[in-house]
Amino acid sequence: MSGNWIIIVSLAIAITASAVGFENSANNAEKDVFYRSVSTEDWTYIGENGTEVRLYGQLNVDIPLHCLDVWWLGFVIDTKYHTNCQDYAYYVESVKEKSISGGKVKYRFYADIDKELAEAIGLKLKRGTLYHYRAVGCYVSTCPPKRGYCYGKDNYFLAGTPLVSTRDVTEVASNSAVLRGRLDHLGGADFCEVWFVYGKYPSCAHSTEHLVLSHPGNFSIKVENLQDDTCYCFRAVARNDVCTVSGAELTFWTGYPPTPSKPIGPACGRPNVSYTFSACAVDPYGGKVKLCFDWGDGKREWTEWVKSGEIVKLAHCWKMEGVYDVKIKAKSEKGLQSGWSEPTVINIENTPPSVEILKPKEGFYIYDKKVFSLPKTIIVGDITIEVGALDLESGMNHVSIFVDDNLKVNDTTEPYKWKWTEFSFSKHTIRAVAVDNVGCKAEDQVIVWKFF
Numbered sequence: 065m066s067g068n069w070i071i072i073v074s075l076a077i078a079i080t081a082s083a084v085g086f087e088n089s090a091n092n093a094e095k096d097v098f099y100r101s102v103s104t105e106d107w108t109y110i111g112e113n114g115t116e117v118r119l120y121g122q123l124n125v126d127i128p129l130h131c132l133d134v135w136w137l138g139f140v141i142d143t144k145y146h147t148n149c150q151d152y153a154y155y156v157e158s159v160k161e162k163s164i165s166g167g168k169v170k171y172r173f174y175a176d177i178d179k180e181l182a183e184a185i186g187l188k189l190k191r192g193t194l195y196h197y198r199a200v201g202c203y204v205s206t207c208p209p210k211r212g213y214c215y216g217k218d219n220y221f222l223a224g225t226p227l228v229s230t231r232d233v234t235e236v237a238s239n240s241a242v243l244r245g246r247l248d249h250l251g252g253a254d255f256c257e258v259w260f261v262y263g264k265y266p267s268c269a270h271s272t273e274h275l276v277l278s279h280p281g282n283f284s285i286k287v288e289n290l291q292d293d294t295c296y297c298f299r300a301v302a303r304n305d306v307c308t309v310s311g312a313e314l315t316f317w318t319g320y321p322p323t324p325s326k327p328i329g330p331a332c333g334r335p336n337v338s339y340t341f342s343a344c345a346v347d348p349y350g351g352k353v354k355l356c357f358d359w360g361d362g363k364r365e366w367t368e369w370v371k372s373g374e375i376v377k378l379a380h381c382w383k384m385e386g387v388y389d390v391k392i393k394a395k396s397e398k399g400l401q402s403g404w405s406e407p408t409v410i411n412i413e414n415t416p417p418s419v420e421i422l423k424p425k426e427g428f429y430i431y432d433k434k435v436f437s438l439p440k441t442i443i444v445g446d447i448t449i450e451v452g453a454l455d456l457e458s459g460m461n462h463v464s465i466f467v468d469d470n471l472k473v474n475d476t477t478e479p480y481k482w483k484w485t486e487f488s489f490s491k492h493t494i495r496a497v498a499v500d501n502v503g504c505k506a507e508d509q510v511i512v513w514k515f516f
């Protein structure tokens with residue numbers, strides 16, 4: 065037994081005997097004001113050999129703000145379980161004289177059981193041996209002046225055990241799934257066998273093939289011939305020369321909701337205006353579904369629960385110009401999510417089209433034909449007004465042609481044109497207004513003299 069532990073335990077026992085009062089984890093509340101406890105927490109390996117570990121404990125203190133506690137924290141450890149923490153063979157110090165000056169404090173501490181410690185106190189872990197440990201703490205407090213100690217419940221570990229964890233299942237279909245696990249530590253062995261046990265919930269009666277791993281890492285195995293619409297459970301398992309262990313049990317349902325069709329909505333729009341998209345999703349088992357809209361601008365939104373197949377509408381407003389992919393996925397009442405739908409593209413833009421009156425330009429026109437150039441535009445007889453317009457973002461909607469502010473035509477198809485046959489004997493302004501699919505406008509004009 066370590067010398068420190070004898071001193072501290074004897075001190076606490078002496079205090080107990082002197083009726084100053086001592087506390088343990090089972091009885092540590094005093095007049096509802098003071099709370100002190102020490103809990104034994106988990107452990108991990110240090111290094112790869114499976115014979116060096118780190119033990120964790122936690123100190124929980126709630127004392128008045130004007131009070132001060134000073135704590136000595138550590139662990140007792142032995143190859144046997146003991147009811148009394150004084151009976152454990154070894155004491156390993158973690159923290160010396162930790163001051164807690166009032167209030168509610170949670171303090172996690174640890175101690176390493178490593179080679180250095182083995183030399184210092186003769187505690188050398190052996191692979192295949194089970195060790196029990198408890199977190200312990202002794203304290204001196206100022207108000208009221210007293211001493212006491214607390215200890216946590218017994219926990220244990222098997223030196224050399226492999227460590228394995230079960231991961232979330234992926235690629236769940238109606239009759240197959242990919243089970244995933246991770247070998248976290250080989251427990252000092254050269255290799256570990258890993259596999260899964262699985263079956264219809266709650267019985268993990270089946271076993272997959274075994275894989276052999278010589279390094280920690282992820283592993284996965286596809287299981288097939290599952291029943292549709294069924295809850296399955298599974299656990300990752302690892303085995304080395306010391307023992308066989310398994311990770312936590314997880315469950316999944318076969319038969320995810322099918323991936324929905326892409327949402328329906330406008331192909332273009334302007335920034336800071338709301339646009340509505342509609343979509344629907346089906347649960348093949350007839351349950352309710354929720355839809356998630358991914359708006360393509362980093363925002364996602366879930367709808368309320370709706371009936372399978374019901375059309376849902378949701379509006380969204382994009383702040384910036386850009387091309388956005390809007391897609392949806394569905395979630396069934398079992399919590400299973402479909403894949404993402406194909407995207408519907410919306411082009412959010414605020415850029416006017418380009419527009420130019422191609423005819424008439426400067427020159428002399430007779431009966432719709434340019435006969436020679438001039439610095440001005442002079443027309444004799446009929447003329448076809450032709451306009452070129454292009455919008456690279458949302459595309460062209462139409463071109464309006466005006467003569468002296470009188471609308472002559474709204475042309476929605478290229479080439480944009482209008483034949484001017486009206487009699488005239490004076491100066492006019494021809495104006496072309498191009499409008500793109502989100503309503504952005506641009507215009508061009510030309511001043512002409514028209515005779516006959």
Ligand SMILES: [Ca+2]
Nearest residue numbers: 415455457500
């Ligand atoms: Ca545009």
